[in-house]
Amino acid sequence: MDNKVYAPDSTDAHIDALKKRYGGDLVILGHHYQSDDVIRHVDIVGDSLELARRIPDIKARNIVFCGVYFMAESACLLARPGQRVFLPDHDADCAMARMARAEDVERVLERLTSTGRRIVPLVYVNSSLAVKAVVGRFGGAVCTSSNARIMLEWALKEGDAVLFLPDRNLGCNTARALGVPADKQVLLDLSRDNLDTEDVRKAKLLLWPGCCPIHESLMKVEMVDAFHQHFPGCRVIVHPECSPEVVERCDGAGSTAYLIKEVENAVAQGRESALCVGTEFHLVRRLMEKYADRINIIPLAQATCPDMDRVTAEKLLATLEGLDAGKGEVFVEEALKAPARESLVRMLEICR
Numbered sequence: 356m357d358n359k360v361y362a363p364d365s366t367d368a369h370i371d372a373l374k375k376r377y378g379g380d381l382v383i384l385g386h387h388y389q390s391d392d393v394i395r396h397v398d399i400v401g402d403s404l405e406l407a408r409r410i411p412d413i414k415a416r417n418i419v420f421c422g423v424y425f426m427a428e429s430a431c432l433l434a435r436p437g438q439r440v441f442l443p444d445h446d447a448d449c450a451m452a453r454m455a456r457a458e459d460v461e462r463v464l465e466r467l468t469s470t471g472r473r474i475v476p477l478v479y480v481n482s483s484l485a486v487k488a489v490v491g492r493f494g495g496a497v498c499t500s501s502n503a504r505i506m507l508e509w510a511l512k513e514g515d516a517v518l519f520l521p522d523r524n525l526g527c528n529t530a531r532a533l534g535v536p537a538d539k540q541v542l543l544d545l546s547r548d549n550l551d552t553e554d555v556r557k558a559k560l561l562l563w564p565g566c567c568p569i570h571e572s573l574m575k576v577e578m579v580d581a582f583h584q585h586f587p588g589c590r591v592i593v594h595p596e597c598s599p600e601v602v603e604r605c606d607g608a609g610s611t612a613y614l615i616k617e618v619e620n621a622v623a624q625g626r627e628s629a630l631c632v633g634t635e636f637h638l639v640r641r642l643m644e645k646y647a648d649r650i651n652i653i654p655l656a657q658a659t660c661p662d663m664d665r666v667t668a669e670k671l672l673a674t675l676e677g678l679d680a681g682k683g684e685v686f687v688e689e690a691l692k693a694p695a696r697e698s699l700v701r702m703l704e705i706c707r
């Protein structure tokens with residue numbers, strides 16, 4: 356929460372009143388990257404994996420998801436029969452997820468497997484349900500930033516090569532950590548259609564050309580170097596959606612849950628005067644404010660996600676006001692559910 360003295364305006368008061376009215380029939384979930392104006396109304400806050408894990412235990416009939424579209428789709432997949440999932444703004448999509456369209460993924464997989472090679476697709480959870488369904492049909496699995504290493508190890512053993520999508524950075528950073536040689540990794544160039552080259556045929560890891568613009572373009576090597584210079588001996592920790600060049604210069608990389616845990620550990624141990632955190636800024640600012648008297652948390656960049664910021668308190672209120680009429684409800688195609696669930700269940704089984 357921010358430090359300003361908080362006086363509820365009428366939007367906040369209306370949201371509170373509607374939450375009270377719906378009681379146990381309503382749960383509001385919010386991703387860490389949401390603004391304070393939204394987060395203050397959220398019942399469960401977490402990263403995409405943590406929130407997905409909570410869905411099966413939710414009994415409320417109405418689940419309002421303050422996040423981006425693919426998260427609401429996953430919630431639909433995991434919800435109980437009769438439960439309804441709402442997203443306050445259906446245009447709140449993830450820029451990275453948009454970089455992999457289901458029809459392109461299917462076409463590429465058909466081409467790559469047409470020679471009889473066993474290609475295992477591994478799809479980051481930041482992807483549409485339609486893409487997860489394609490991956491499920493091709494015998495692949497979902498992964499998250501927390502379990503990417505375990506999942507990539509599995510996929511490499513399972514097939515002749517792995518197609519990692521949509522985030523080339525998470526794929527490359529994870530492969531480096533596992534020791535996959537650089538000359539066994541190929542970044543696909545869909546515009547040049549480089550699917551039949553010798554490089555591609557010999558590669559162990561094929562990287563889809565997608566990325567998170569927030570983590571990739573706004574967090575740079577020079578910023579990491581500048582922090583190390585100003586705070587000698589202090590660490591920079593980043594999300595693995597950052598570029599491999601940035602991750603290589605940092606002192607640690609991991610999921611949102613990892614970054615939060617590292618901050619908590621640093622506060623508990625009290626050995627570091629400063630810690631630089633490279634991820635979305637709403638989250639970093641809340642950590643800065645929470646521990647202001649204990650440690651100097653410094654953002655690698657003040658980068659917020661415009662897709663996440665599409666959800667506002669006003670839109671949340673409009674969704675709650677239209678709940679009975681189904682305003683903002685998310686529906687997923689029935690035919691996609693089984694194959695998408697297959698790719699998710701495969702991950703859960705491998706990580707059990």
Ligand code: SF4
Binds near residue numbers: 423
């Ligand atoms: S921060 Fe990046 S990966 Fe996360 S929702 Fe925004 S665009 Fe997608």
